Amino acid sequence: DTEVTQTPKHLVMGMTNKKSLKCEQHMGHRAMYWYKQKAKKPPELMFVYSYEKLSINESVPSRFSPECPNSSLLNLHLHALQPEDSALYLCASSPGRESLLPNQYFGPGTRLTVT
């Protein structure tokens, strides 16, 4: 099973709201990722967690706050977003640093609209 699940599928939020995106995998993967994807563009990496520790932050604004409560779960907390943050937010996982397999498996994404 190579499934990564994400909730919610769709989210509409105002600029003053606080919301969270959730991601879950049960493949025993030790690396998890958040990406942002705009229409007709490739995914852009935001954060990488390796063994539940934040390893890469691609200079993402602080209004995006990631959290990795355990090896299967990844959250993205959203606060005071801007309309230009509207996008498809993708979660992915991969076996991790000690594996020779870099294959990242993506979830279906959360389509976020900021009004």
Added chain:
Amino acid sequence: QKEVEQDPGPLSVPEGAIVSLNCTYSNSAFQYFMWYRQYSRKGPELLMYTYSSGNKEDGRFTAQVDKSSKYISLFIRDSQPSDSATYLCAITTDSWGKLQFGAGTQVVVTP
């Protein structure tokens, strides 16, 4: 210059034709090469991966890597309308961390 170059298309082919997609890259340190398929408004799906020069076949799909030319290809034989999607190449230097994506090529297979 981008690290990975990929023609965004669109590439339109008739059903049954061979679809040929490719990417070029600039960093010789890249050693892992992947192809993803993404349907509209869905997440990318891992199609093929390879870690060495040469060919790898999986059903109708063949992935090719030429490290000396820094060139990777994906061929889809006997294309079907259900193959209509955006195909992204993704390359990385290590087994975790950042994937460098190409721009993605939109493929349309017409019945």
